[in-house]
Amino acid sequence: MLGSLRIRTRLLGSYAIIVxxxxxxxxxxxxxxxxxxxxxTELYEHPFTVRKNIRDANLNFTKMAYKLKDAVYAQGSVxxxxxxxxxxxxxxxxxxNMQVVKERFLGKASDVDAIYKNYEDWKRLRDQIVAALExxxxxxxxxxxxxxxxxxxxxxxxxMADVFTFADNKAATFYKESGEAARRSYxxxxxxxxxxVIFAIIIAVxxxxxxxxxxxxxxxxxxxxxxxxxxxxxxxxxxxxELGTLLETFRRMVENLRSxxxxxxxxxxxxxxxxxxxxxSTTQVASSAAETATAVNETTVTVEEVKQTTxxxxxxxxxxxxxxxxxxxxxxxxxxxxxxxxxxxNRIREQMESVAESIVSLxxxxxxxxxxxxxxxxxxxxxxxxxxxxxxxxxxxGEHGKGFAVVAQEVKSLAEQSKQATSQVxxxxxxxxxxxxxxxxxxxxxxxxxxxxxxxxxxxxxxIRMLTDSISESAAASMQITSSSxxxxxxxxxxxxxxxxxxxxxxxxVTSTQQAEQSAQNLNELGQRLKRLVxxxxx
Amino acid sequence: MARQRKKSTGKVTSGVDWQEIRQRLDAAAxxxxxxxxxxxxxxxxxxxxxxxxxEPRQDGKGECxxxxxxxxxxxxxxxxxxxxxxxxxLRDLTSVPCTPPFVLxxxxxxxxxxxxxxxKRFFDLPEKGISDLNKVIIIRGRGxxxxxxxDTVCGVRSLPLAEVQTSLPTLTGIREEYxxxxxxxRLVVLDGEKLITDGKIVVHGEIGD
Numbered sequence: 001m002l003g004s005l006r007i008r009t010r011l012l013g014s015y016a017i018i019v020x021x022x023x024x025x026x027x028x029x030x031x032x033x034x035x036x037x038x039x040x041t042e043l044y045e046h047p048f049t050v051r052k053n054i055r056d057a058n059l060n061f062t063k064m065a066y067k068l069k070d071a072v073y074a075q076g077s078v079x080x081x082x083x084x085x086x087x088x089x090x091x092x093x094x095x096x097n098m099q100v101v102k103e104r105f106l107g108k109a110s111d112v113d114a115i116y117k118n119y120e121d122w123k124r125l126r127d128q129i130v131a132a133l134e135x136x137x138x139x140x141x142x143x144x145x146x147x148x149x150x151x152x153x154x155x156x157x158x159x160m161a162d163v164f165t166f167a168d169n170k171a172a173t174f175y176k177e178s179g180e181a182a183r184r185s186y187x188x189x190x191x192x193x194x195x196x197v198i199f200a201i202i203i204a205v206x207x208x209x210x211x212x213x214x215x216x217x218x219x220x221x222x223x224x225x226x227x228x229x230x231x232x233x234x235x236x237x238x239x240x241x242e243l244g245t246l247l248e249t250f251r252r253m254v255e256n257l258r259s260x261x262x263x264x265x266x267x268x269x270x271x272x273x274x275x276x277x278x279x280x281s282t283t284q285v286a287s288s289a290a291e292t293a294t295a296v297n298e299t300t301v302t303v304e305e306v307k308q309t310t311x312x313x314x315x316x317x318x319x320x321x322x323x324x325x326x327x328x329x330x331x332x333x334x335x336x337x338x339x340x341x342x343x344x345x346n347r348i349r350e351q352m353e354s355v356a357e358s359i360v361s362l363x364x365x366x367x368x369x370x371x372x373x374x375x376x377x378x379x380x381x382x383x384x385x386x387x388x389x390x391x392x393x394x395x396x397x398g399e400h401g402k403g404f405a406v407v408a409q410e411v412k413s414l415a416e417q418s419k420q421a422t423s424q425v426x427x428x429x430x431x432x433x434x435x436x437x438x439x440x441x442x443x444x445x446x447x448x449x450x451x452x453x454x455x456x457x458x459x460x461x462x463x464i465r466m467l468t469d470s471i472s473e474s475a476a477a478s479m480q481i482t483s484s485s486x487x488x489x490x491x492x493x494x495x496x497x498x499x500x501x502x503x504x505x506x507x508x509x510v511t512s513t514q515q516a517e518q519s520a521q522n523l524n525e526l527g528q529r530l531k532r533l534v535x536x537x538x539x
Numbered sequence: 540m541a542r543q544r545k546k547s548t549g550k551v552t553s554g555v556d557w558q559e560i561r562q563r564l565d566a567a568a569x570x571x572x573x574x575x576x577x578x579x580x581x582x583x584x585x586x587x588x589x590x591x592x593x594e595p596r597q598d599g600k601g602e603c604x605x606x607x608x609x610x611x612x613x614x615x616x617x618x619x620x621x622x623x624x625x626x627x628x629l630r631d632l633t634s635v636p637c638t639p640p641f642v643l644x645x646x647x648x649x650x651x652x653x654x655x656x657x658x659k660r661f662f663d664l665p666e667k668g669i670s671d672l673n674k675v676i677i678i679r680g681r682g683x684x685x686x687x688x689x690d691t692v693c694g695v696r697s698l699p700l701a702e703v704q705t706s707l708p709t710l711t712g713i714r715e716e717y718x719x720x721x722x723x724x725r726l727v728v729l730d731g732e733k734l735i736t737d738g739k740i741v742v743h744g745e746i747g748d
Contacts, residue, residue, distance in 0.1 A: 381628065388626045388692050392624075392625055393625075
């Protein structure tokens with residue numbers, strides 16, 4: 001019956017019914033209470049007040065009447081005046097109480113008006129009495145007071161007693177009405193409460209019967225899911241209420257959970273494998289970082305060495321700059337020396353030329369001597385021949401020619417000696433000629449050598465000039481090198497500082513890598529744990 | 540002193556001691572100016588006198604042969620003095636055409652025209668070439684007169700006949716015809732008579748058409 005309604009509607013409806021019943025009950029109770037309260041208030045304001053005030057007014061009137069009587073019978077004017085003054089005070093109170101009574105009285109107004117009429121009468125008579133007293137007519141006054149007491153006071157008493165009685169009756173009526181109303185409302189409220197309780201129980205049973213069974217099914221499913229069993233089949237309900245939606249949602253949730261857990265399982269497997277790989281990689285990275293730290297340490301040491309080398313280089317560069325300066329001066333001296341050498345070579349060449357000419361003239365004179373020697377040789381040859389002919393002639397002459405033969409032999413010997421001498425001279429001349437040729441050749445070679453020397457000196461001069469240029473460039477360059485090596489030294493200091501920082505950073509990196517390795521270890525363990533956890537799910 | 544200076548200055552002047560050279564030059568000039576010293580001259584004259592004072596060698600072992608010795612292609616030859624007219628230097632040799640190779644040409648000896656024969660051709664000696672230094676030995680006898688070309692004329696000497704070995708089995712042919720003998724000093728003695736009388740030397744020819 002209720003399954004077709006939504007639970008909210010059901011709950012709201014039940015609640016609304018109960019609340020409506022409670023409102024009805026409360027409204028009735030409030031109404032009854034209000035009635036009782038109004039009755040009580042009226043009881044207080046009207047009968048009760050009127051009763052009190054009328055009694056006070058009666059008392060006041062009585063006191064006024066006594067004071068008037070006292071004033072009449074008093075001796076002396078002072079006493080009269082005080083009595084009259086007290087009477088006036090009581091009169092004022094009386095009028096106040098009567099005013100209240102007139103306002104609050106619930107009965108007929110004529111009753112109160114009668115009291116006022118009698119009072120007016122009394123007041124008129126009193127004024128007459130007071131006037132008589134002032135005129136010292138105590139007798140008249142005494143008569144008037146007696147008449148007053150005899151005629152008017154009982155009426156006043158009776159009227160006031162009527163009003164009092166009416167007020168009493170009215171109060172009793174009010175009390176009675178209040179009590180009846182209270183009893184009536186008690187019974188009615190009791191009945192209403194009982195019926196509400198019964199109705200609420202019925203509604204509660206209906207609600208429980210429509211809500212709890214599907215919830216129990218959901219709870220059972222949830223328990224199995226909580227136990228990790230994702231193979232559970234979620235039952236469907238025909239209704240379209242929130243529980244149906246809940247079970248439907250549960251079913252979808254379980255399906256999603258199943259697929260998600262499958263995904264998570266795969267993911268966890270991947271995660272575990274990846275964590276293992278990360279651990280391996282991190283281990284490698286840690287060892288690499290350690291190696292890097294070692295290398296950085298070595299590099300720092302090397303940089304320190306390089307720094308020292310750079311300082312040495314700067315020192316050397318300064319020395320080189322000085323040396324280059326000195327070399328420049330030396331090369332300038334060398335240039336001048338080479339120019340002198342070129343001039344000297346020129347002079348040598350001129351002298352060599354004169355030597356060659358001298359040797360050539362010597363050779364020519366040797367040639368003249370050779371010609372002379374040839375002549376002498378020819379003469380010797382002829383002499384020899386003549387000697388032979390003379391010998392022949394002497395032989396022909398026989399014994400007579402013996403002495404002539406000796407002379408001829410002598411002449412022949414002389415000729416032979418001349419020939420030998422000329423031969424020697426010729427040999428010597430040949431030697432001279434050879435020596436002269438050799439000298440000429442040597443002179444020529446010397447001249448060529450001098451020319452070559454001149455040329456080489458010029459080349460050397462050019463080379464030395466270029467060398468001077470180069471050396472001056474070198475000097476400038478070495479100055480630059482010196483300043484550069486100063487800068488380099490500063491730079492090397494910075495590099496050394498940077499290397500120190502790098503070394504510290506590397507050490508930090510090693511520490512961090514070790515921490516990362518630890519983290520990777522933890523991650524790996526986490527992956528394994530997750531794997532175990534996921535394996536607890538039944539899919 | 541000079542030696543010491545040379546040592547002291549040797550390193551500076553690269554080994555040439557100009558002062559010593561100058562001294563040597565001066566000495567040479569002085570030597571040239573002066574000529575041979577009197578002592579040398581005396582020595583030369585003394586040596587000549589001693590040579591002249593020596594007794595000529597007298598073998599006395601028999602008959603001697605006066606010969607004129609000369610050189611032909613470095614071989615020593617000799618000819619009997621009896622056939623020798625005189626020796627002259629070879630000048631103004633005029634070649635004659637249409638003659639045998641051994642006839643060198645003609646020379647003018649104081650107005651007489653004479654033919655010159657090169658006997659090296661007979662003895663197959665190597666040709667040396669002809670110059671002004673060559674000599675001609677004029678041979679006369681038996682109405683014949685001609686010149687023999689010789690490289691050098693050595694001189695006159697007398698040979699003991701015993702030394703001349705006349706028969707030499709190694710010499711054959713034309714050599715044997717003109718040779719008289721060979722001495723132990725390898726001096727070849729020519730037979731002047733055969734040379735003069737030999738008809739081969741006479742040139743008789745006509746230039747015909």
